[in-house]
Amino acid sequence: MHVPRFSLPRPSLFIALAALVGLTTHATAATPGIADEKPADGPSVKVDQGYMVPYTVRIPGTDIEFEMIPVSGGTYQMGSPDSEEDRNDDEGPQVKVEVAPMWVAKTEVTWQQYKEYMRMYSIFKDFEARGERTVSDDNMTDAITAPTELYDPTFTYEYGEEPMQPAVTMTVYAAKQFTKWLSRITNQQFRLPTEAEWEYAARAGTTTAYSFGDTADDIDDYAWYFDNALDGPGLVATKKPNAFGLYDMHGNAAEWVVDLYSEDGYARLADKQPVDAIESVQWPETPWPAVARGGSWEMDPPDLRSAARLASNDDDWKSEDPNFPVSPWWHTSDPSRGVGFRLFRSLEPLADEKINLFWDANDEETKDAVQSRIQGGRGGWGLVDESLPEAIEKMDN
Structure with a gap:
């Protein structure tokens, strides 16, 4: 196909x-x-x-594990130079960015991990029916939503749902809520990266088009992409890592970042250099276009370059969604079946006001869509903290 x-x-x-x-x-x-x-x-x-x-x-209450890799801080040029082959206008102008030390997940979030978060939908419904762990205005900051059950799983799973394949088709809002859920139950501050942090991690100290050089000659060694992954995404960490020890930064699944996409690239940052990687974010005022980086198994090598950007389009990416209104948690249509995410964690935890921007919806349209679904009985809130896994175990018993 x-x-x-x-x-x-x-x-x-x-x-x-x-x-x-x-x-x-x-x-x-x-x-x-x-x-x-x-x-x-x-x-x-x-x-x-x-x-x-x-x-x-x-992940508490499971045998599911993932590894975090240390990445030193530093300064680099975000974006691509005018001379880079296959460069797009939205990859510039190049700007100097300062990045703080952080840990980055060795691989993209897998179905094995993401399905534990998906389980929370029915679990939160059970707690609600029992009148336990109720969410109120007083504790809403400790609550998340979980993605509704897939209406038609074939959209999401057509190309596989193997435990070690990257999880895909979630919206950036759902990915953010996953990181909040995981952070609360582990007492560690996981989140999506900023666009600047993602590119720094992908480049791994290089200034070339790819982390392994300026040409795609060796790309089969590092990436799952259109010509070598016709049957879907590969299992994570089956290609070579970059110099930081991170796998699949090129290809397999494109990866969500928190930034709003703009066609003029980084022009708004040009007069502010050097730019702090956290403060560089253009926070969304609408659900889309959001940014995914790294390219996917559906794409060609030029779209996998370290500076390449993919802008989401909900009109197209949710065109086959049978729900009305369409889901704030799921996409259905290509290229979303090649879009997932990866976990980042700062050395210095972010203040509550800042981390909440990484965890929760930033735009009113997404907030309204979530509330509409919940009022219609097709969603729900759940409290997340270190006691949640034990509460789930007691309920199951």
Whole structure:
């Protein structure tokens, strides 16, 4: 089939926390991913707190794990130079960006991980029916929505739902709510990246069109894309990683960032250089066009370049949605079946006012759509905190 192509706690409590979250790391300090001493091997980043190191998180109440990789801070040029082959006008002007140290997930979020979040829809409905863990105006900041059950799974799963395939077709709002859910139950601040952070992680210190060079000659070694993935996305981490140890930054699934897309690229930042990567965000005032980066298995190599941008279009991406109004959690149509996301975590946690921008809806249209679905019985709120997994276990028993 031809697929369309498109241009914390005190040290004495760390053991208990590690047991809850499922940490496996070289770290000996109280902060997950921080070690007191430089490890003998593997990546590490020297910071004031010690050494940032790779660490593994287990989703509480499950055996599902994922790995976070330390990425040092630095300054780089975001966007592509005028001389780059296949460059698009929305990739410039290049601007100097300062990026703080962070951890980045080794792979894109997989169906194995995302389906645990999808389970929350029926779980929240059960709590609501029991009159337990009720959401009110007083605790709304601790609540999330979960994606409604798929009306027609063939839209989302036509090209696979293997546990280690990247999860796809969720809206950027649903991806943000996933990161809030995961953050609350693990007591770690996960989120989507800014566009500037994503490109910094993808480039991995390079200035070339791809993290492996200026041409696509070696792309089969690094990416699932249209010519080598005709049957759908590949399993994550089956190609080579970039220099930071991150897999599938080119291809497989394009990855959501929090920024609103604009055709004039980074012109609004040109007079503000150097720009802080967090403060560089153009926060959405409408649900779309949002930005996805990295290109997908449906696309050609030029769309997988480190600076390439994909703008969402809800009119097209939800054109086959049978719901009215259309879902704020799901897309149905290409290229959304190649769009997923990846987890990021700052070394220094963001203040509540800032992290809420990463977790919750920013625009009134999305807020109204969610509320409309909930009022119609096709959605619901649920409280998320470290006690949720235990509450679910008790309910199941």
